[in-house]
Amino acid sequence: MTLFDAQIAWVNWLKDQKRCSAHTLEAYAHALRGYLDHLGQSLRTDLTLDDVVAVSSGDIRSWMAHLRNKNKPLSARSLAQHLSAIKSFHSFLDLHFDRPNAQVALMRGPRLKTTLPRPLNIDQMQGLLNETQMNSDRDDWENARDEAVCMLLYGLGLRISEALSLKVKDAPLGDSLRIIGKGNKMRVLPVITAVREAVETYRRQQPFVLQPEDRLFRAKRGGELSPRHVQASIQHLRSRLGLSDRATPHALRHSFATHLLGSGADLRSIQELLGHVSLSTTQKYTQVDTEHLLAAYAAAHPKG
Known part of the structure; x- marks a missing residue:
């Protein structure tokens, strides 16, 4: 097998077996191309599969140093993603072609700073939802x-891409909604009345003639509503309400999870609702909820 054949087989494996998103496939393929180009220049040879299988930890460190010292150096998170791609390729070679490289498998990426989700509190969230109905610069x-998009993000915990992927045929919403999320993972979400009514109000008012397979949410001139449109709308709303720049569309999803947790929902249920593969991702919300509890305690306790 040639190196080119191995690359194609790996990408197909990521797509068909690992069910990686198109974004992940593009990012991983880009990382591998850069890695192989760097190896070829370092070894001063037309790179073969045998050359790649035989790389040392020193070769990997040289490549990572190159990424750090470019004109536009990669962030620690991007560097970690690049290394993850390369380790995935070598793991694939080991798993499917018995071409292991233990040194690559043991390589560690940069230490990443742990960041917690930044939700809005309930009053801020309610204010934002109310404000969506009061923009005199826009048609009703x-x-x-x-309002419907914000309700999907906050009321169901959807990602922007998931909310905007809804089609005309999906509405009116029923008691549940099937969503295909990251990695083509499917989850079924219960639809609360407020979300159903907000989407139905928009569906009845929007002025365009649409087909069942068309995207439900439309821009002013009838094109598909883009994530940038949603981001701009939220930015406009938060400026009118005097909210910080943490009030982003994704913060509505964080608020969904944090408010559920604060109301007694269990972590496993929230994991399923958000579509997280790992429970450790969902566990970050327990730290956020604890911080809010301690802040409330410090503010309200007479000895605080």
Whole structure:
């Protein structure tokens, strides 16, 4: 097998077996191309599969140093993603072609700073939802659209891409909604009345003639609503309400999880609702909830 054949087989494996998203496939393929280019220049040879299998930890460190010292050096998180891609390729070679490289498998990426989700509190969230209905610069159907999108993000915990992927045929919403999320993972979410009514209000008011397979949410001139539209709308709302820049569309999803946890929902249920593969990802919300509890205690206790 040639090196090119191995690359193609790996990408197909990521797509068909690991069910990686198109974004992940593109990022991993880009990382591998850069890695192989660097190895070829370092070894001053036309790179073969045998050359790649025989790389040392020193070769990997040289490549990572190159990424750190470029004109536009990669962040620690991007560097970790690049290394993850390379380790995935070598793991694939080991698993499917019995071409192991223990040195690559043992390589560690940069230490990443742990960041906690930044949700809005309940009052801020309610204020933001109310404000979507009061933008006099937009038509009523546009305000209804913004409210419906915000309700999907906050009421169901959807990602922007998931909310905007809804099609005309998905509405009116029923008691549950099937969502295909990251890694093509499917989850079924219960739809609360407020979300159903917000989406239905928008659906009845929007002025365009749409087909069942068209995207449900439309921009002012009838094109598909983009994530940038949603980000701009939230930015406009937070400036009117005097909220910090942490009030982003994704913060609505964080608020969904944090408020559920604060109301007594168990972590496993929240994991399923958010579509997290790992429980450790969901566990970050327990730290956020604890911080809020301690802050409330310090502010309210007479000895605080």
